[in-house]
Amino acid sequence: MQLNSNIPEGVIQDKWDKHRFELKLVNPANKRKYTIIVVGTGLAGASAASSLAESGYNVKIFCIQDSPRRAHSIAAQGGINAAKNYPNDGDSIWRLFYDTVKGGDFRAREANVYRLAQISNNIIDHCVAQGVPFARDYGGLLANRSFGGAQVSRTFYARGQTGQQLLLGAYSSLSRQIALSKVKMFTRRELLDIVLINDQARGIIVRNLVSGEIESHDAHAVVLASGGYGNVFFLSTNAMNSNVSAAWNAYKKGALFANPCFTQIHPTCIPVHGTSQSKLTLMSESLRNDGRVWVPKDLGETRRPEDIPESERDYYLEEKYPSFGNLVPRDVASRNAKEKCDEGKGVGPTKLAVYLDFQEAIKRDGIETIKKKYGNLFQMYDQITGEDPYKTPMMIYPAVHYTMGGVWVDYNLMSTIPGLFVTGEANFSDHGANRLGASALMQGLADGYFIIPYTIGGYLTSSSFNEINTDHQEFKDSKTKAIEKIQTLLKVNGKRTVDDIHKELGKIMWEYCGMARNEEGLNKALNLIPSLRQEFWENIKIPGNESDFNQSLEKAIRLADFLELSELMVHDALLREESCGGHFREEHQTVENEAKRDDENFCHVTAWQYNGRDNKPSNHIEPLFFENVKLSQRSYK
Ligand SMILES: Cc1cc2nc3c(=O)[nH]c(=O)nc-3n(C[C@H](O)[C@H](O)[C@H](O)COP(=O)(O)OP(=O)(O)OC[C@H]3O[C@@H](n4cnc5c(N)ncnc54)[C@H](O)[C@@H]3O)c2cc1C
Numbered sequence: 001m002q003l004n005s006n007i008p009e010g011v012i013q014d015k016w017d018k019h020r021f022e023l024k025l026v027n028p029a030n031k032r033k034y035t036i037i038v039v040g041t042g043l044a045g046a047s048a049a050s051s052l053a054e055s056g057y058n059v060k061i062f063c064i065q066d067s068p069r070r071a072h073s074i075a076a077q078g079g080i081n082a083a084k085n086y087p088n089d090g091d092s093i094w095r096l097f098y099d100t101v102k103g104g105d106f107r108a109r110e111a112n113v114y115r116l117a118q119i120s121n122n123i124i125d126h127c128v129a130q131g132v133p134f135a136r137d138y139g140g141l142l143a144n145r146s147f148g149g150a151q152v153s154r155t156f157y158a159r160g161q162t163g164q165q166l167l168l169g170a171y172s173s174l175s176r177q178i179a180l181s182k183v184k185m186f187t188r189r190e191l192l193d194i195v196l197i198n199d200q201a202r203g204i205i206v207r208n209l210v211s212g213e214i215e216s217h218d219a220h221a222v223v224l225a226s227g228g229y230g231n232v233f234f235l236s237t238n239a240m241n242s243n244v245s246a247a248w249n250a251y252k253k254g255a256l257f258a259n260p261c262f263t264q265i266h267p268t269c270i271p272v273h274g275t276s277q278s279k280l281t282l283m284s285e286s287l288r289n290d291g292r293v294w295v296p297k298d299l300g301e302t303r304r305p306e307d308i309p310e311s312e313r314d315y316y317l318e319e320k321y322p323s324f325g326n327l328v329p330r331d332v333a334s335r336n337a338k339e340k341c342d343e344g345k346g347v348g349p350t351k352l353a354v355y356l357d358f359q360e361a362i363k364r365d366g367i368e369t370i371k372k373k374y375g376n377l378f379q380m381y382d383q384i385t386g387e388d389p390y391k392t393p394m395m396i397y398p399a400v401h402y403t404m405g406g407v408w409v410d411y412n413l414m415s416t417i418p419g420l421f422v423t424g425e426a427n428f429s430d431h432g433a434n435r436l437g438a439s440a441l442m443q444g445l446a447d448g449y450f451i452i453p454y455t456i457g458g459y460l461t462s463s464s465f466n467e468i469n470t471d472h473q474e475f476k477d478s479k480t481k482a483i484e485k486i487q488t489l490l491k492v493n494g495k496r497t498v499d500d501i502h503k504e505l506g507k508i509m510w511e512y513c514g515m516a517r518n519e520e521g522l523n524k525a526l527n528l529i530p531s532l533r534q535e536f537w538e539n540i541k542i543p544g545n546e547s548d549f550n551q552s553l554e555k556a557i558r559l560a561d562f563l564e565l566s567e568l569m570v571h572d573a574l575l576r577e578e579s580c581g582g583h584f585r586e587e588h589q590t591v592e593n594e595a596k597r598d599d600e601n602f603c604h605v606t607a608w609q610y611n612g613r614d615n616k617p618s619n620h621i622e623p624l625f626f627e628n629v630k631l632s633q634r635s636y637k
Helices: 015-022 043-054 093-103 110-130 162-179 245-252 285-289 316-320 330-342 359-365 367-385 440-462 473-492 498-513 519-539 551-575
Strands: 035-039 058-062 183-186 189-197 200-208 214-218 221-224 263-269 292-296 354-357 394-403 420-422 604-609 618-623
Touching (some): 043 058, 043 183, 043 221, 110 162, 221 440, 316 330, 330 354, 473 519, 498 519, 519 551
Parallel strands (some): 035 221, 221 420
Antiparallel strands (some): 200 214, 292 354, 604 618
């Protein structure tokens, strides 16, 4: 298969403008004739749905939660990047573009990233106009702070609740359109299948999670904004409902899945503390603006951190990376924390933690300043661990946080299935092998507010559509298949719970396809996953039935997909014989243990094609060309 990314011709600065001009417009009167389905009400979905409806399309939007406001995006803490250069510290669209391409270890498309940097400034204006209460400085201007992988302050924030405030902004736009009857909201619905007619995406099959009813919905195009798949590891910072099922359905219907092994492990999470835990908590990257990361210099140190003198502390990030210090990108910070713990210098009861210390910042700026900046995060840490971070350093350890891989999309955010668009964390597009902090919100909102409204019009005007409705045979067949799958699951009536099997999968993935991978481990995972999948289909126990609210059933349907995705992730990790960003192959590292890329053989996107349940997927390659940024070994020293 020849992958066409549809990147416009011309110099990088003009590509998006030129493309928007060349895309055919849909006459306002004709927009009313089109219906678009949006799956997901996080930042990517809510922004897309409200903008599409505002411009005249009819929109149906779906989410798992009881309210669009409960999408996982609400958890985002630290901020959103934009190249406004308000602090006058040297930022520009070009610098944001450069930092993002470099941060992603040169495994993202230049043209997409440049467009993202351009649009970043529109997002801030748009959100301010909506009333999003970004932090402001004394004079009333919008405040900025720094995030990893950048030497300028370009992150806009609303204390540690940026996602919540942005989502409330998007939700208010969405609500306006719901009130105008341009958007029809379907809460408590889970996508079970995507319906293709004449090879175009024309609708979806969903389960009503309260009544169990299986419903069919038709449209002229479908937008998936269904989030990331970090929960394949069971323990992650993602919301409990986050899943891969919508994206996986797209894959099984013919969309390609790109770079599935690129997982972001976030360096500052509250460490795992027990075996019955089902969720990990992130401590925002913004904390690394003022917190200093360290471990004791001596192995076997037993004193409390406050009692360890300065001279006996190893501030390893400041030492090793003097230019960026504690603000190195996430992949670099995570690997260094692991390295210190592997050396035996880890702290806390499990020895799988390092300190994040605010004493110097408190002395320098005063406790009130630190409270204003991070108060809610400190409170959250105290509530979870019972320790007061104003007095004693936080303990942190890397955890699964974000997935850079996802459904392959072209420059228009369309997958290889005509009419199936994918936005936000569900697509693979802009972050390469490592996402810089504060750029997921930027991407989700760029996709939804400013890209999809144009590119979907281009598709609609250049395509022809048969008159169809949900009585079409394809809808009937999809519905029957979805019902059969549910009944098969319920009939197993085995002995193991969904969480029990999911935990086992998580352990396999963390051990063999986690922060560091090697050929031997990946091959082991390739043996373990299929037998666990078989165990699932033969021994799963799902209490209750299908015609009722049944969370075990919901989780089982999602786990069935995770058990397939995990294998694809391992195939992808095995094939990529290099280290880059969130993908660290132990066989490929520099003498200083940094990721060693192989640009000659792997400067590309790997996009996987489904070939049926019992066949190996085939892989396709989209070469990456760097005409504006020079490929170089990433250095944060
Ligand atoms: C704790 C935490 C903090 C973060 N902080 C930041 C930050 O400060 N800055 C930053 O840039 N990024 C941050 N991120 C990342 C960022 O929050 C996410 O990448 C982003 O919010 C994803 O948005 P989304 O709209 O793509 O998906 P989501 O917000 O995950 O929304 C997915 C939507 O799809 C729906 N859905 C999913 N599957 C189905 C299905 N099968 N059927 C129907 N509906 C479905 C869900 O109900 C939901 O409405 C953080 C992430 C975490 C976990």
